[in-house]
Amino acid sequence: MDYATLISRLCLLSAPLWIALIGRRLYYLARYFQLEGYERARFWRWYLRTRRERRFTALSAAILLAINLLAILPASLLSAKYAEAALLLFGIVALSMLVFWLRMPRDPQTKQPFKRTPRAMRLLITALLLGAALPLYYHGMLILNSSANYAYDLPLLVIASASSGAVPLLLAPLLLPLANALLFPYEESRRRYFMRKAAQTLRGSGATVIAITGSYGKTSTKHYLHHILNGRFRTYMTPKSYNTLMGISRVVNDEFARDPYYDYFIAEADAYFVGENAAICRLVGPKIGVVMSVGPMHLERLGSMENIIKAQYEIIQALPPDGVGFFNGDDPHVLAMAERGYPQTRIVISQKGAPCARFEALDVRFSAEGTAFTVRDNASGATCELFMPLYGETNVTNALMAIAVAAHLGMPFDEIAPRVATLQPAEHRLVRHQLPDGTVILDDAYSANPVGTKAALDVLALHKGSRRRIVISAGMFELGEQAEAANRALGAHMAATATDIILIGAHQTAAVREGALAAGFPSERLRTVANLEEATAYYRSILQPGDALLMLTDLPDTYAV
Numbered sequence: 393m394d395y396a397t398l399i400s401r402l403c404l405l406s407a408p409l410w411i412a413l414i415g416r417r418l419y420y421l422a423r424y425f426q427l428e429g430y431e432r433a434r435f436w437r438w439y440l441r442t443r444r445e446r447r448f449t450a451l452s453a454a455i456l457l458a459i460n461l462l463a464i465l466p467a468s469l470l471s472a473k474y475a476e477a478a479l480l481l482f483g484i485v486a487l488s489m490l491v492f493w494l495r496m497p498r499d500p501q502t503k504q505p506f507k508r509t510p511r512a513m514r515l516l517i518t519a520l521l522l523g524a525a526l527p528l529y530y531h532g533m534l535i536l537n538s539s540a541n542y543a544y545d546l547p548l549l550v551i552a553s554a555s556s557g558a559v560p561l562l563l564a565p566l567l568l569p570l571a572n573a574l575l576f577p578y579e580e581s582r583r584r585y586f587m588r589k590a591a592q593t594l595r596g597s598g599a600t601v602i603a604i605t606g607s608y609g610k611t612s613t614k615h616y617l618h619h620i621l622n623g624r625f626r627t628y629m630t631p632k633s634y635n636t637l638m639g640i641s642r643v644v645n646d647e648f649a650r651d652p653y654y655d656y657f658i659a660e661a662d663a664y665f666v667g668e669n670a671a672i673c674r675l676v677g678p679k680i681g682v683v684m685s686v687g688p689m690h691l692e693r694l695g696s697m698e699n700i701i702k703a704q705y706e707i708i709q710a711l712p713p714d715g716v717g718f719f720n721g722d723d724p725h726v727l728a729m730a731e732r733g734y735p736q737t738r739i740v741i742s743q744k745g746a747p748c749a750r751f752e753a754l755d756v757r758f759s760a761e762g763t764a765f766t767v768r769d770n771a772s773g774a775t776c777e778l779f780m781p782l783y784g785e786t787n788v789t790n791a792l793m794a795i796a797v798a799a800h801l802g803m804p805f806d807e808i809a810p811r812v813a814t815l816q817p818a819e820h821r822l823v824r825h826q827l828p829d830g831t832v833i834l835d836d837a838y839s840a841n842p843v844g845t846k847a848a849l850d851v852l853a854l855h856k857g858s859r860r861r862i863v864i865s866a867g868m869f870e871l872g873e874q875a876e877a878a879n880r881a882l883g884a885h886m887a888a889t890a891t892d893i894i895l896i897g898a899h900q901t902a903a904v905r906e907g908a909l910a911a912g913f914p915s916e917r918l919r920t921v922a923n924l925e926e927a928t929a930y931y932r933s934i935l936q937p938g939d940a941l942l943m944l945t946d947l948p949d950t951y952a953v
Contacts (some may be wrong), residue, residue: 407527409918410557414523417496417564420876422516423506425568425721429664430515432569434693439565450497452562459554473617502825511579518571523560528587530556532607583638590644590673595651599628601676602797605661605669605707606684606720607700609790609842610635613684614660615818620664620811624803625655632819637660637671656801663703664693675944681707682718682793686725689841691872701725711735717798720789721746745787753788760854765787767795769804778806780815783822784852785836820943822848829937832858840868840945843879846885848944853889860936861889864927865944866896867904876903883907890942892934893918 400436427436439445442856506512530553560567572579577754594601602617604610611633618629634643642660648657659676663669683704694700706716708729714737719730721742730738730748742749743756749770756765762781765788780791791812798808817823820838827833832855836848843870852861863886867879883904886893893908895901898920908918921927 395753395901404667406553406557407530410561411520411524413496413557414527414560414564415520417525417561418516418519418567418645419506420496421564421568422497422512422519423504425515425572426503426506426512426636430511430572432572435569436565445565449562449565452558454611456555456558456562459551459558460905472880492801499515505839510580514575515568517584519564520565522567522571523564523684526560527556527756533897542668543591547795548903583641586641586645587637587675588640591677593649593652594676595650595658597654597657599652599654600680601678602656602658602680602682603673603676603678603710604658604682605663605704605706606682606726607689607704607878608839609684609720609793609843610660610662610682611838612787612821613682614658614791616659616791616812617797619815620794620798620803621656621658621801623807623811624760626653627656627658627799628654629658630660630802633662635660636664637668638673640672640675658892661707662690664690664707666694666699666702667706669703669706670710673707678707678711678715678915680716680718680797681711682730682797683707683726684720684793685723685843686792687841688871688878690870692870692873695872697725701729702899705729705732708732708734716800718793718800719751720793722789723840739796739800741792743785751819752801753792756785756788758783758851758854763944767792769799769805774805778809778812780812782815782817783824785850786843786847787817787822814871822851822852831935831937834940834942837943837945842868842871842881845882845944848942849885849889852940852942858938858940860934860939861942862892862931862939863890863942863944864894864896864931865900865904867903868945869900879903880907880910883913884911886913887913891917895920896921896924896927 402901424438425435428438434817454862604617605616606613614629620625621627628648630640631647632644634640640661648654657676657677659672661669661672686701686704688700689699691697691700694703704726711717711734715735715737716739717730717735718739719738720726721730721740722744727746727748729738729942730740739750740746740748741753742750743753745752750824752768752770754766754768756763762779763783764777764779765775767778778791778795780787782791787790795805795808795812798811799805818838820835821844824833825833834848834852836844839845839848847863849863852863865882865886868875868882871878879901880903884907886904888907888911893913895904895918901920905918909915919930921930935941
């Protein structure tokens with residue numbers, strides 16, 4: 393076998409290897425594209441802010457440039473008679489492929505694995521076909537021309553072969569959004585079909601729909617209301633955090649439709665853009681709307697507090713004239729919604745004395761065992777002493793809202809009280825575990841917002857008898873222009889309540905660290921680690937029987953560097 397034949401065959405054999413590299417790269421990126429909701433702009437923002445991605449892009453570009461610069465070597469070295477030079481070039485290319493494989497970014501953590509849904513697989517296959525097109529075309533032409541005994545300049549053949557694989561590898565972050573755009577007409581038709589099907593199922597069930605929204609508090613309120621209403625009515629709630637248009641459609645079609653005969657359907661609604669809550673309401677058709685809070689959660693996506701208010705109020709605007717709106721009177725933005733005068737029946741709740749409140753929580757008392765308070769219906773004057781095994785000021789508001797809706801639907805306080813006494817926190821939302829040795833674990837990993845984190849730290853402060861009060865946090869995310877100030881305030885509050893602080897991710901928690909140190913927290917009691925695994929190993933090394941540990945927030949996969 394002569395050099396020319398050997399080099400041609402080696403180039404042909406490299407094609408499936410390049411495609412394998414492209415496929416691996418796309419599979420890795422597809423998880424983040426999915427985590428960012430298949431949104432092109434958010435995916436690219438993740439890509440540009442992630443240090444490991446920037447490093448790999450720079451390395452890929454440098455290798456591709458170096459390979460192509462070989463084309464400007466003196467013509468005598470690139471002559472076909474110097475086939476040894478071409479073989480050397482192929483060795484360089486093979487080494488480059490090995491570098492690509494070894495240096496390709498890997499997930500520093502995987503809390504939310506890639507979900508191989510039909511849509512995700514269609515996207516991945518389409519992106520792979522786009523990425524494989526260039527190497528397949530080039531090497532296909534190589535086969536055709538070889539059969540025609542076409543004479544190649546061997547060194548340039550190697551360079552062109554390598555470039556046909558390296559270019560799609562470098563451009564992989566563009567291939568997923570491109571594939572998504574190409575699939576949009578098909579995906580949109582499927583989306584509309586499933587939405588129509590879900591809407592028909594809900595209308596046919598006869599269930600009264602209760603829609604709950606808010607920057608925070610909506611998931612817990614949904615759980616509490618479901619638990620209370622189930623004492624008398626057959627009630628269904630959207631599970632976990634299924635709170636988007638397609639998430640709710642999927643739940644209705646896949647689960648609710650199996651047995652759709654319920655009295656009430658509770659839908660949690662979240663908005664990443666103005667108009668999303670309105671679309672959810674067109675799907676579910678709520679008769680009761682609940683607004684819990686307005687805050688900077690998703691400010692990065694929605695752009696302004698005014699847009700957040702617009703998005704939340706869409707739940708109320710979607711109610712029929714004879715519908716009922718429930719409002720948290722302790723939030724001035726939500727109270728202003730109630731004052732707009734729609735719908736005719738508006739019910740306000742408060743634990744801080746809002747003058748127009750129909751239902752109030754009075755004499756609130758916190759302890760390490762739970763929370764006691766008195767609920768009063770200011771319309772009838774009825775009162776009831778309640779205790780719940782829940783913690784924090786926010787949970788008083790959440791539970792009071794659930795009580796108000798249940799009372800409006802005909803449940804008296806004496807029927808509501810035993811249901812409140814058996815309330816359980818939603819998953820990872822200020823869940824308290826006490827171990828046999830007296831150690832207390834407070835799991836509040838999902839409350840990454842200013843109100844939730846403050847409430848959790850206040851609960852940690854109740855454990856004054858603990859030798860150590862340790863808090864683990866990765867800071868707060870998606871707060872837009874308010875992020876730095878909010879995270880500094882979080883650090884200051886940690887300094888006032890904790891004896892030890894463990895921060896996850898140096899870049900993400902820089903403002904938290906600065907806030908804690910500025911408040912006088914001793915630097916030797918503050919540790920910054922790379923990920924949750926390191927945080928776990930460290931707190932286990934210092935945790936003693938009787939200590940209290942607060943898992944405040946965790947680092948999302950899209951912010952891990």
